[in-house]
Amino acid sequence: GNSVTQMEGPVTLSEEAFLTINCTYTATGYPSLFWYVQYPGEGLQLLLKATKADDKGSNKGFEATYRKETTSFHLEKGSVQVSDSAVYFCALSSSSASKIIFGSGTRLSIRP
Amino acid sequence: GAVVSQHPSRVICKSGTSVKIECRSLDFQATTMFWYRQFPKQSLMLMATSNEGSKATYEQGVEKDKFLINHASLTLSTLTVTSAHPEDSSFYICSAREPGGGTGELFFGEGSRLTVL
Numbered sequence: 001g002n003s004v005t006q007m008e009g010p011v012t013l014s015e016e017a018f019l020t021i022n023c024t025y026t027a028t029g030y031p032s033l034f035w036y037v038q039y040p041g042e043g044l045q046l047l048l049k050a051t052k053a054d055d056k057g058s059n060k061g062f063e064a065t066y067r068k069e070t071t072s073f074h075l076e077k078g079s080v081q082v083s084d085s086a087v088y089f090c091a092l093s094s095s096s097a098s099k100i101i102f103g104s105g106t107r108l109s110i111r112p
Numbered sequence: 113g114a115v116v117s118q119h120p121s122r123v124i125c126k127s128g129t130s131v132k133i134e135c136r137s138l139d140f141q142a143t144t145m146f147w148y149r150q151f152p153k154q155s156l157m158l159m160a161t162s163n164e165g166s167k168a169t170y171e172q173g174v175e176k177d178k179f180l181i182n183h184a185s186l187t188l189s190t191l192t193v194t195s196a197h198p199e200d201s202s203f204y205i206c207s208a209r210e211p212g213g214g215t216g217e218l219f220f221g222e223g224s225r226l227t228v229l
Contacts, residue, residue: 043205043220099146100218102156
């Protein structure tokens with residue numbers, strides 16, 4: 001079945017550091033891939049998405065590229081800020097009618 | 113983007129009582145909504161898929177009689193935790209897609225934190 005594996009946290013970085021959170025997936029066909037973010041005490045919100053191979057999703061300085069050859073969708077940001085502290089979830093959806101499968105989440109903490 | 117709202121955001125109840133959580137799509141109609149439970153170490157577990165006008169589809173291991181889901185209209189789904197116990201304390205989150213499904217993006221409610229004493 002479909003699954004998502006992302007790097008375990010917590011991840012602690014200093015402000016302005018480079019961020020990578022790894023995500024790999026297993027799916028049949030051509031899923032859509034997502035990164036969701038959950039700020040403390042809140043629900044999830046979509047950070048970025050990619051719907052086909054080689055697409056790059058980007059938002060708020062974050063980027064992720066849909067790599068079918070490596071079945072990966074790693075999240076990157078060149079210079080993190082304290083306000084980026086949150087839990088990040090990688091997810092996939094194999095069709096518009098199906099449920100979304102989430103990774104286990106990675107907690108990110110940024111030190112001033 | 114589409115807005116999904118949950119109520120209440122926090123609820124405390126005594127063991128043995130039932131609690132209802134509402135999930136509303138505010139600016140679109142949702143034939144399908146999803147209920148998730150988030151555990152203390154942040155993992156998000158899909159509990160069930162709520163289908164307007166029909167029975168919910170529960171994930172393996174989720175007790176149907178414990179977690180009652182009703183999707184009576186295109187903008188409202190409810191989750192009722194029956195005979196709640198302390199182990200049911202958790203953060204419950206609902207989500208929905210816009211009509212047509214698009215690329216599969218889900219819009220999430222703010223979550224409801226349940227504490228059972």
